Amino acid sequence: YSCYITITDRYSCYLTMTDRYSCYPTITDRYSCYLTIIDRYSCYITMTDRSIQFCYITITDRYSCYPTITGRYSCYLTITDRCSCYITITDRYSCYLTITDRYSCYITITDRYSCYLTITDRYSCYLTITDRYSFYITITGRYSCYITITGRYSCYLTITDRYSCYLTMTDRYSCYLTITDRYSFYITFTDRYSWLLPTITGRYSCYLTITDRYRCYLTITDRYSCYITITDRYSCYLTVTDRYSCYLTMTDRNSCYLTMTDRYSCYLTITDRCSFYITFTDRYSC
Structure with missing residues (x-):
């Protein structure tokens, strides 16, 4: 039941869930990070810094979700369930989205x-x-x-x-x-x-x-x-x-x-x- 989240901008946030109920967040800057564990599978995290780099993530089942926000325009999202979804925004104009289920x-x-x-x-x-x-x-x-x-x-x-x-x-x-x-x-x-x-x-x-x-x-x-x-x-x-x-x-x-x-x-x-x-x-x- 492991979950890893990393926000690799200059104001980093690292979260690691190593078992069903344990969750260890690490905040490396002065901005706020909120983590809530609702049940065995649900997890909500919100990072509200002063800049434009906001990050909101919700994990509502056993399948994992990994977001990364690296800058004002870059965003990487991966959901590794049976109906996977990958989205990548690398700059103002570039956007990559992949849904790898049987109807891709x-x-x-x-x-x-x-x-x-x-x-x-x-x-x-x-x-x-x-x-x-x-x-x-x-x-x-x-x-x-x-x-x-x-x-x-x-x-x-x-x-x-x-x-x-x-x-x-x-x-x-x-x-x-x-x-x-x-x-x-x-x-x-x-x-x-x-x-x-x-x-x-x-x-x-x-x-x-x-x-x-x-x-x-x-x-x-x-x-x-x-x-x-x-x-x-x-x-x-x-x-x-x-x-x-x-x-x-x-x-x-x-x-x-x-x-x-x-x-x-x-x-x-x-x-x-x-x-x-x-x-x-x-x-x-x-």
Whole structure:
């Protein structure tokens, strides 16, 4: 039943629990440290110094928890139970989080713009933001979805289920869309004014409307419908209305909204070059 806690900043605090009921704290500075043992497994410690380095820890069961606060920005937390959790904040921008249970979650924020998220459960999700413009997301479940935004104008979307959909925008004017199910559809925009008309190889209907230089409306009305609308140079709206729905909206150069409304829902919003919000609303939320 041993527990060791060490706060390694210039105002250190050392705590050692060597058996079920014994607890030996050591305070090496003038600031206060409070320790309370509630029962066989519960332990509360609070360290309230004058600086920003506050440390609050609660151990409520037999599984151990080790925090370390090394400075104004650095924080290390480890919970070594059957559903382990590791978090590390090394500076203002860096953050590392790992949950190593059978539904694992890894998140890393390495600077102002970079963000890496990995959820390795049966419905896996991988997210990477490498700079102001680049964005990568991959959902590798039974109905997978791949999206990549590699610059101001590039966008790649792939849904690799049995009713697959591939969208690629390589620059300001080029756009490639392919739905490779048994009722296939192909569309390619090669420049400002050239339009390669779609090809429909199945009984389901497909409608393409071009109203002006920039407006394009596409509708596929099969049982797994897909709607895409390009209303100007930068706006793009994509909706896949099957039971594993996916909604993508790009309202300008910087904004991108992705919504997946299945039982393992995922909401993604990029509001500008720097901001990013993601929410997972299933029972394994992150």
